Amino acid sequence: MPLILFNKPFQVLCQFTPQAGRESLADYLDIPNIYPAGRLDADSEGLMLLTDDGRLQHKIAHPDHKEAKTYLVQVDGLVDGAALTRLQAPLDLGDFVTRPCRAVRIEEPQWLWPRNPPIRERKDKPTSWIAITLEEGKNRQVRRMTAAVGLPTLRLVRTSIGPFSLATHPLMPGEWMELPADAVAGGSGRNA
Incomplete structure (x- = not known):
């Protein structure tokens, strides 16, 4: 039961099936029978978990488990207290209402790798950084949340999923590592 931690680069598709002119997981991971436990959009970066264990995959990816x-x-613009309050409370995005979450303004992370290509920069428009922690994950949710409070997302990097984090398992974009079985033994319910 391998659990693979992978730092997905910008513009890589979260699928193994090739698509003309686009990089996919198959360009980085040559491990048979593993599947993503959750997804990231092509224009998002950061931590993904992959496994061959269906129960573990379900536990990680399904919102009922609140990982x-x-x-x-x-984001494009300056984050203020009102925007953070709106992000933290249930937010109506039209087709669903978000669950409460944690959202805090942070300084630009100095440890974060440069994005390739870099985001656009405008001298007359400042940017800000927010750390958002969700226990759900609908399609393009973070981008839709920040847009709803008037702060369009310029760059989005997932840094942790449950107990797994790029802080404790530093990986550069495109790098991956396999965790030992005992690190995830309770994850699938086999040893619970």
Whole structure:
């Protein structure tokens, strides 16, 4: 039961099936029978977990299990207390209402790798960073949340999923590591 931690680069598709002109997981991981436990959009970066264990994959990816996921988000504009309050409370995005979450303004992470290509920069428009921790994960949710409070996302990096983090398992974009079986023994319910 391998559990693979992978730092997904910008513009890489979260699938193994090739698509003309696009990089996919298959360009980075040559491990048979593993599947992503959750997804990241092509324009998002950061931590992904992959496994061959269906129960573990379900536990990580399904919102019923409330695995916290933390994202570092660079937004267009200055974050203020009102925007943070709106992000933290249930937010109506039209087709669903978000669950309460944790959102705090942070300084630009100095440990974060440069994005390739870099985000656009405008001298007349400042940017800010927010750390958002969700226990759900609908399609493009973080981007839609920041847009709803007037702060469009410029860069989105997932740094942790449950107990797994790029802080404790530093990986550069495109790098991966396999965790030993005892690190995830209770994850699938086999040894619980």
